[in-house]
Amino acid sequence: MSSRVRIEIPEGSGFGPQHLPYCVFAPAGGEPRVGARLGDCVVDLAVALDDPMFAQPSLNAFMAQGPAIWREVRERLQAAADGEFPAAAVHAVSAVRLQLPVQVGDYVDFYASIDHATNAGRIFRPDSEPLLPNWRHLPVGYHGRAGTVVVSGTEVVRPCGQRRTDSGTPDFGPSQRLDIEAELGFVIGASTPLGDRIGTEEFADHVFGVALVNDWSARDLQAWEAQPLGPFLGKSFATSLSAWVTPLDALREARIPLPEQQPRPLPYLRDRDPWGFDIELRIEWNGQVVSTPPYSRMYWSPAQMLAHMTVNGASTRTGDLFASGTISGPEREQRGSLLELSWGGTEPVDVGTAEHPDKRTFLEDGDEVVITASAPAAHGGRITLGEVRGAITPARD
Template sequence: MSAARSWVPVPEGSPFPVQNLPYGVFSPPGGAPRVGVAIGDRVLDASAVWAGTPLGADLATGSLNRFLRRGRGEWAYVRRRLTDLLTGDGQRRLVEANLHPLDRVTLHLPFEVADYVDFYASEAHATNLGRVFRPDGEALLPNWRRLPVGYHGRAGTVVVSGTPVRRPAGQRLGPDGEPFLGPTGRLDIEAEVGFVVGAPSRPGEPVATGAFADHVFGAVLVNDWSARDIQAWEYQPLGPFLGKSFATSVSPWVVPLEALEHARVPVPPQDPAPLPYLEEKEPWGLDLQLEVRLNGAVVSRPPFRTTYWSPAQMLAHMTVNGASLRTGDLYASGTVSGPSADERGSLIELTWNGRDPLRLPDGSERAFLADGDTVAITADAPGADGIRIGFGDVSGTVLP
């Protein structure tokens, strides 16, 4: 069976074929924000397709949250209907009238973030950091292979791709061993994959791994900016705080789980076997290929398929104590790193905590980020018939 084709022109290599149809929030020139769906180099105003209906009202807003709250059945219906409209000629005139060139619209944060949780799910990343900071000890702590380790972040500082990131200040240790307040000297990135919760759950009721797709709508790319020197001084014994809470960037497009059906793979072998609540009856690892660019130069290609804990396992662990899900909850994988040196998703790993600086094509070197640096992270995944499903990118420029 041949791949479906849209009558909307899709440029060669576009991350947004009709098999993708990611959701975002955009403003046309002079217009108010509303929900749109990317196709090729256009965005379709989804609210106009259902104008005059309750669904249309939920889409004619500056956030995906009202649509996400409708649940999995409605998500599937809207996706089927949009696919029909973009591949058939039945209502082509209506669709054409509501297509906007992507380069002429403004993209916004796609959803209102309710809570933000960040995990530490990549074995290669956790092992690398263990070797950096505990060279004479075990790289992984005893609990790491028993549960998805995570921390609760700050929802209010999640920003959309393209938002500049100002270098944060905080306490850090000086060369004399005394703390002082000042801007971070070790600003870093973390290339991650995030998951957006649509359907909420009730307090006191854990969400099983098998219910993952009933609650999670889709995935985004995440850059969890990190101030390593601030983090190193503050994080013991309670974990990350000011070194992480100043900015977390997300991509403007949310790729639905349905678009990633062909990317599903088992997670790597887990030893010891996880406790029953973390067991998966169906695989929810994802074969996503990330790419990290610093000032336009590719510095890493992290593979998400090597991530030890799946997003379904992360969700199950996050709720096993009875914590409820809210529409708009965002949780991220933590830094995605692979086993090879060119697959590390953070500068602290790529430069081995600054010991081995990166040399960029212009001859400059980076141990950590300098003011004016721009970081962009992209990713794609396999789709049907060799088609690649893209995420667009998440980017940000460092301000002094």
């Protein structure tokens, strides 16, 4: 009989049985497969649950099954977490290689924080109303590049491109205003055919889970290229996704109502259930915490984003990813991008220590950014969302 082991949960762990986020991991010398995290271990689900659906290099086959199966798997894991797992199913997280958890279909990025949109408006268009006329009527969004969504830890090469200059003629070279955007991403599990809409009340039938996103942005490329069709190369070089996808059910205790929406949205955008989340993010830049953006302040809910995205009959696919856009709160130390933290590059941010003072406006080569987040869980505990980490390497010739 094969040996069995009990997984101990360290005191204060954000990865207890109330969380159980999913990943794709490769054990040393093995093929990538689906795992779930418990404490400091990753549980190989194909082994633990004896199901080949999990012996795959993405979560997509599992996610495509829909909410009844998601719930069943989660309940089986929670039951097993109190007892023992087959020893062959348990690996230390530190001993495995984490991969992109999802084969991304389409990637959509929204712009759902009123504080971020207001800040961006003030910085880019100082002489006019910061919010454009459409902003309070619909969650503004656009499609990003799905093929350059990379897993946390992937190095980000500084992109080159055409940079806006004061002369009106662009120059070419490495971005000099390389930025981050701290966001929450939502992963679609159960797809919908062309012509269908996903009402706000159907959100949990289709969205499998949540991951952290860093939507790296080259502001000088973006400023030059983005009229009239929106961001393109200023974003498409890399978008980092956390290796762990937190199931929507693990965020039940974090759900809160949205702040007030004024004017009242059109009927198709009205939330029947509250889909705000009390999630606290934290941005570390070279080890210094420079911001703690509160997701609770977001103006548009992800249920509204998904309802909007499909109201024209656009289909969805398993693996589609949509992100919230930069999460910023009203305070300076709650801003989710360096553009806002340095106010367009005019107010340097302190990223040094007492011994080694250091100031920055945008990212320099060698800089590392780590975004983490936590949320309330049952029994007064908290869960820790999987981090999204990335370091900048120099531009290539």
